[in-house]
Amino acid sequence: MKKNLLSFALLLLAMTATFAQQAYLNQVIVLNEGYYNYTTQTQDVPVTIGTYNPTTKVYHAFDTIAGSRFATDVLVDNNTIYAAADNKINMYDANSYALLHSVAVPGVRKLAIWNNQLLVSRGEYLVTYNSYFQVYDKSNLSFIYDLTTANGPQYAADKIVVQNDIAYLAVNNGFDFGNYKGLIGVIDLTNHTYGAEIQLPNAATNPENLMIAGGTDLVTLNNNDFTNSSVSKIGIGSGTGTTNIVVSGSGCSTSALAAITGTHYVLYQAFGDMQLGKYDLNNNTIAAPVAINKSIYGIAINPMNNEIYTGVTDFSTFGKVYIHYANGFPRDSFNVSVSPGNMAFDFRINSGIEQVNANEGLKVINSLVENQVEISVNTEKATSISIIDAAGKTVQTGMYNPSVKIQQFDVTTLANGMYLIRSGNGASARFIKM
Numbered sequence: 289m290k291k292n293l294l295s296f297a298l299l300l301l302a303m304t305a306t307f308a309q310q311a312y313l314n315q316v317i318v319l320n321e322g323y324y325n326y327t328t329q330t331q332d333v334p335v336t337i338g339t340y341n342p343t344t345k346v347y348h349a350f351d352t353i354a355g356s357r358f359a360t361d362v363l364v365d366n367n368t369i370y371a372a373a374d375n376k377i378n379m380y381d382a383n384s385y386a387l388l389h390s391v392a393v394p395g396v397r398k399l400a401i402w403n404n405q406l407l408v409s410r411g412e413y414l415v416t417y418n419s420y421f422q423v424y425d426k427s428n429l430s431f432i433y434d435l436t437t438a439n440g441p442q443y444a445a446d447k448i449v450v451q452n453d454i455a456y457l458a459v460n461n462g463f464d465f466g467n468y469k470g471l472i473g474v475i476d477l478t479n480h481t482y483g484a485e486i487q488l489p490n491a492a493t494n495p496e497n498l499m500i501a502g503g504t505d506l507v508t509l510n511n512n513d514f515t516n517s518s519v520s521k522i523g524i525g526s527g528t529g530t531t532n533i534v535v536s537g538s539g540c541s542t543s544a545l546a547a548i549t550g551t552h553y554v555l556y557q558a559f560g561d562m563q564l565g566k567y568d569l570n571n572n573t574i575a576a577p578v579a580i581n582k583s584i585y586g587i588a589i590n591p592m593n594n595e596i597y598t599g600v601t602d603f604s605t606f607g608k609v610y611i612h613y614a615n616g617f618p619r620d621s622f623n624v625s626v627s628p629g630n631m632a633f634d635f636r637i638n639s640g641i642e643q644v645n646a647n648e649g650l651k652v653i654n655s656l657v658e659n660q661v662e663i664s665v666n667t668e669k670a671t672s673i674s675i676i677d678a679a680g681k682t683v684q685t686g687m688y689n690p691s692v693k694i695q696q697f698d699v700t701t702l703a704n705g706m707y708l709i710r711s712g713n714g715a716s717a718r719f720i721k722m
Contacts (some may be wrong), residue, residue, distance in 0.1 A: 312617075313573075314636040316339070317337065320626060335357075337362065368388070376390055389428055395412035397445065402449050405432060411446065412529035415463075420459075455477055458495040472488070473497065492512060493510060496543065518531070547594070548595055551569075555596070559570050601627045650717045655719045668690055684699065
């Protein structure tokens with residue numbers, strides 16, 4: 289994710305003509321888990337990471353991550369790639385693909401970004417740690433702090449999502465088979481404190497994925513005891529919600545959140561299935577599935593157009609990523625390496641527009657947002673805030689209070705796309721609503 293500054297010196301006419309064209313998908317980063325043979329304890333296929341260029345339709349691997357048995361997460365932020373691989377985190381330049389930093393983190397699971405920090409969850413089979421949540425400086429991977437089992441989560445954790453200054457953590461104890469937990473940890477990132485855990489409704493356990501829908505609900509895909517899978521939806525303010533079984537007789541291999549024409553869905557696939565299940569979060573009902581005719585290993589949704597990227601593998605000789613339209617119809621594909629389980633989208637701004645940055649009085653903290661845009665304005669007085677869409681129309685207004693250095697504005701009701709946010713003193717910046 290990027291922090292880009294834009295001057296409002298850009299004429300409104302030019303903005304109307306070109307604004308909608310600024311955002312584009314620069315590349316797709318694919319983290320391939322390879323194959324570790326636990327019987328022989330050999331790395332039959334190494335962990336690799338590569339990039340797919342959607343313009344040239346060329347994929348190439350840019351690093352082999354030696355010494356790691358598997359991989360667990362990848363994300364792109366501010367022209368930087370972060371990859372979690374078994375026992376380490378690697379940090380790459382997203383343009384040159386040079387390895388910038390690497391840090392040993394045994395049991396690393398998932399990653400998330402908050403301000404200048406990289407948030408990390410941990411867990412490993414037959415291994416216990418004194419900390420399942422750690423925080424690193426995202427600029428150089430230096431350690432900042434952790435929450436130990438005495439003042440943080442007591443069990444292995446997985447997916448992390450962030451809203452405002454709170455991180456939510458899926459605590460599943462997923463490597464202690466038969467003793468799964470169904471908890472969501474709540475972490476105050478400003479004060480480094482662990483609040484009261486949220487118990488998943490209806491005794492759901494083993495949350496495989498954790499998502500935020502509409503800025504109002506925490507959503508989990510739970511593998512329970514692998515004899516069924518369920519979706520839980522919990523109100524962020526209330527901490528209460530519902531759980532519904534979506535798959536009987538099996539667990540799920542993967543899942544993702546999609547927002548299509550105003551409705552949020554959880555897409556999921558049961559082990560051995562050849563289609564994507566579809567759970568309607570607005571109505572808490574199972575919708576018609578997406579027929580993709582693939583048994584998939586990993587999934588990612590392009591938030592700009594809802595295209596579905598699916599990783600397919602035989603776990604030993606090949607890996608391939610298929611690109612589907614939102615209705616499941618195939619659009620394209622490209623070959624990768626074995627076990628493409630994690631993908632990340634790298635969005636950019638057209639270079640001709642990106643040069644215009646003469647007024648740096650307003651900063652968007654995170655330029656890719658779902659429901660909250662955070663800004664900081666260089667002002668000593670309260671100032672008005674306007675959000676302008678690609679057609680030059682003001683779609684939302686508010687006030688910035690200089691006593692709050694970083695202030696959030698709710699953009700839940702805005703359609704996905706590119707926006708300009710402008711202060712009353714003429715400073716401006718852009719962000720993409722996903």
